[in-house]
Amino acid sequence: PILVSATLGEYLTYLIATIWQDDELKNSGGNTMKIKQLLVISLFLQVLLSTLTTNCGAESNSSGSNVNSTKNEELSHNLVFQRVIQVPKIKKSDLYRSGIKWFAYTFRSGKDVIQTQDLENGILIGKALFVYEPSILQTSNRTRGTVHYTITLEFKDERCRYTLESFIHEGNPMASSGPISFGLLTNDQKCPKEIPGPFSFGLTSSARDEVWEELKRKAAEEAQRISSSLEKSLLSSGSNNSDW
Numbered sequence: 001p002i003l004v005s006a007t008l009g010e011y012l013t014y015l016i017a018t019i020w021q022d023d024e025l026k027n028s029g030g031n032t033m034k035i036k037q038l039l040v041i042s043l044f045l046q047v048l049l050s051t052l053t054t055n056c057g058a059e060s061n062s063s064g065s066n067v068n069s070t071k072n073e074e075l076s077h078n079l080v081f082q083r084v085i086q087v088p089k090i091k092k093s094d095l096y097r098s099g100i101k102w103f104a105y106t107f108r109s110g111k112d113v114i115q116t117q118d119l120e121n122g123i124l125i126g127k128a129l130f131v132y133e134p135s136i137l138q139t140s141n142r143t144r145g146t147v148h149y150t151i152t153l154e155f156k157d158e159r160c161r162y163t164l165e166s167f168i169h170e171g172n173p174m175a176s177s178g179p180i181s182f183g184l185l186t187n188d189q190k191c192p193k194e195i196p197g198p199f200s201f202g203l204t205s206s207a208r209d210e211v212w213e214e215l216k217r218k219a220a221e222e223a224q225r226i227s228s229s230l231e232k233s234l235l236s237s238g239s240n241n242s243d244w
C-alpha cells in the first residue's frame with residue numbers, strides 16, 4: 001500500500017505539471033480548475049491509502065498479540081499442581097542432594113525417572129506415572145491404564161518448589177477392542193473432546209465425563225502423595241547430617 005500510494009502521488013504530480021505546461025490549456029479558462037481538482041483527488045487518495053496501510057499494520061500486530069494470548073491461555077488451562085515447601089536452615093545444595101535421594105526412594109528407578117539434573121541452578125526434572133484403575137465400569141477394560149506426568153523440583157536456600165504438570169492418560173493397549181485414551185488432562189469441568197476409541201462403540205457422554213473427573217481426582221491425589229512424601233524427606237534432610 002505504501003508503494004502504491006507513493007507511485008500514485010508521483011503520477012498525479014507529473015500529470016499536474018504536464019497540464020500546467022500545456023500551452024493550449026493555459027489559454028483555456030478551465031486550466032486552473034482542473035489543476036485544483038487533480039490536487040484534491042491526489043491528496044484524498046494518498047490520505048486514504050495511508051489510512052489503509054496503518055490499519056493493516058494494526059491488524060497484523062493485533063493478530064500476533066492474539067496468538068500469544070491463546071498460547072498463554074492454553075498453558076494455564078492444563079492441569080498443574082504447584083507448591084513451595086519451606087525448609088529452614090538447609091542450603092540449596094543440601095536440598096538438591098536430598099531431592100535426588102527422594103527420587104530414588106519414591107520411584108522404582110530414580111535414574112530412569114530423572115531427565116534433567118542441574119546443580120548450579122538447583123533444578124531436577126523427572127518423568128513419572130501412576131496406574132489408573134477406573135471405578136466406572138463402562139468400557140473400564142479399555143480406559144484402565146496409566147497417567148504420565150512431569151515433575152519439576154526447584155531448590156533455593158531454605159525452600160523447594162515442586163510442579164506437577166503435563167498429565168497424560170493412556171488407555172489399556174492390551175484391550176481386545178483397543179485402548180480408550182483421554183490424553184492431556186486440563187481444568188475443564190467436562191471432557192472437552194470426543195473419546196470414541198478406535199471403534200464406534202466408545203463411552204457414552206455421561207460416562208466419558210465421569211472418567212474425566214475421576215482422572216483429574218486421581219491426579220490430585222497423586223499430587224498430594226508427592227507433596228507429603230517430598231516435604232517429609234526434605235525436612236528430615238537436616239537431621240541426617242550429624243556424625244555417626
